[in-house]
Amino acid sequence: MTQSQFAHAALATPIHGEAARQDFVRDFRLHLATRIYPGNRDAYARRAEPAFRRNQGAPPRDRHDVRRAMTRDPYYQLWSCMQRASQEQMWDSVIDSVERIGARPPRPTHTASGTLTLDRDLAVPRYLSARDIHLQPGGYHAESGTEDVAAGAVYDRGLFIYSMGALGSRNEDLGLTTLDYFQKHYAHRTPERVLDLGCKIGNSTLPWARAFTKAEVHGIDVAAPCLRYGHTQAAALGVPVHFTQANAEATSFGTGSFDVIVSHFFMHETSRTAIRRIFAECHWLLKPGGIMLHLDIGPAAAAEPLQAFLEEWEVHNNNEQFMGEIRDMDLAALAREVGFAAAHLTKHSSQSSGQAADGYINFLQWPIYVAEKSP
Numbered sequence: 001m002t003q004s005q006f007a008h009a010a011l012a013t014p015i016h017g018e019a020a021r022q023d024f025v026r027d028f029r030l031h032l033a034t035r036i037y038p039g040n041r042d043a044y045a046r047r048a049e050p051a052f053r054r055n056q057g058a059p060p061r062d063r064h065d066v067r068r069a070m071t072r073d074p075y076y077q078l079w080s081c082m083q084r085a086s087q088e089q090m091w092d093s094v095i096d097s098v099e100r101i102g103a104r105p106p107r108p109t110h111t112a113s114g115t116l117t118l119d120r121d122l123a124v125p126r127y128l129s130a131r132d133i134h135l136q137p138g139g140y141h142a143e144s145g146t147e148d149v150a151a152g153a154v155y156d157r158g159l160f161i162y163s164m165g166a167l168g169s170r171n172e173d174l175g176l177t178t179l180d181y182f183q184k185h186y187a188h189r190t191p192e193r194v195l196d197l198g199c200k201i202g203n204s205t206l207p208w209a210r211a212f213t214k215a216e217v218h219g220i221d222v223a224a225p226c227l228r229y230g231h232t233q234a235a236a237l238g239v240p241v242h243f244t245q246a247n248a249e250a251t252s253f254g255t256g257s258f259d260v261i262v263s264h265f266f267m268h269e270t271s272r273t274a275i276r277r278i279f280a281e282c283h284w285l286l287k288p289g290g291i292m293l294h295l296d297i298g299p300a301a302a303a304e305p306l307q308a309f310l311e312e313w314e315v316h317n318n319n320e321q322f323m324g325e326i327r328d329m330d331l332a333a334l335a336r337e338v339g340f341a342a343a344h345l346t347k348h349s350s351q352s353s354g355q356a357a358d359g360y361i362n363f364l365q366w367p368i369y370v371a372e373k374s375p
């Protein structure tokens with residue numbers, strides 16, 4: 001692997017046998033991405049597309065037609081089975097290290113003035129509790145006690161293996177990317193209060209807190225074990241972040257509380273109804289002239305049908321139930337509907353160059369939905 005994960009105090013560092021299994025999963029995923037996945041194009045061109053054309057009298061028009069054409073193809077089925085197996089193996093290999101350590105927060109080695117505020121009565125929305133998103137066992141919120149950090153510890157190590165290290169040694173690339181976008185496009189602004197929605201373990205929140213040392217940086221999520229882990233990690237690193245267990249659809253912050261609201265791969269894990277509420281909540285929470293930046297999956301219409309179908313593998317095989325529907329939504333229009341003065345979709349370069357194991361590049365540019373509240 002080109003780089004190792006940064007070993008902060010909260011990380012469930014694997015011992016030898018566990019590391020060997022985790023390395024295997026990472027290399028298996030790399031093999032699938034570089035050697036097996038590309039063959040889907042060949043299978044489509046040689047078999048699936050001509051068969052569809054013969055039966056329907058026309059070529060597939062969109063990703064839904066491609067799905068009809070491809071799901072029975074033996075090559076696609078082989079890749080899909082292996083991809084699913086690699087996802088299950090990934091969690092299995094990480095859970096061993098977390099269970100060995102005991103899933104309790106380690107004592108931070110540095111102190112920071114961040115906080116952790118949990119709400120034991122907060123209801124986890126059904127779109128998160130109905131299925132284990134990404135197949136992470138128990139989802140993000142399951143906990144076995146008031147000190148449990150297991151879901152956060154599993155996610156931290158799992159994300160590094162999932163991305164094959166392409167999000168950087170600290171899994172920070174998404175946060176670095178929204179931060180870079182903000183600094184390039186709003187260079188004259190120095191935010192006093194920043195909010196990260198669906199912050200999980202704070203991996204994308206920390207770059208904002210490091211960049212704006214005088215600002216109050218907050219992260220909210222519904223998942224208590226992830227927030228506990230994030231708080232421990234931030235304290236160990238000496239970065240002040242305020243973690244709060246809250247639902248982004250209706251928080252208890254007052255209107256005009258924030259200069260900037262960001263999120264990173266958060267919206268596609270909610271629902272159609274929730275997104276409208278979340279955008280309205282962002283509008284309410286921002287100061288006049290405030291900025292909202294959501295880094296997320298891009299619209300399906302931007303990809304050719306086969307590519308759009310392959311990108312939708314996650315929906316049908318990795319419990320990303322809303323990831324397909326959101327790709328057909330016009331989120332910039334939705335932002336304007338809830339009151340934002342201006343909104344658009346842009347793309348911004350990955351700050352860690354998206355380089356994974358063995359030089360394989362899997363992320364170059366991230367879609368960012370940008371909206372501004374009237375001054």
Ligand SMILES: C[S@@+](CC[C@H](N)C(=O)[O-])C[C@H]1O[C@@H](n2cnc3c(N)ncnc32)[C@H](O)[C@@H]1O
Nearest residue numbers: 140198199200204221222223247248264265266
């Ligand atoms: C894919 S994860 C986010 C990843 C993280 N932001 C990162 O940069 O790696 C999505 C997170 O959103 C949280 N979430 C989903 N719906 C939410 C809601 N309505 N309110 C708060 N958090 C929510 C989930 O608990 C989960 O931790």
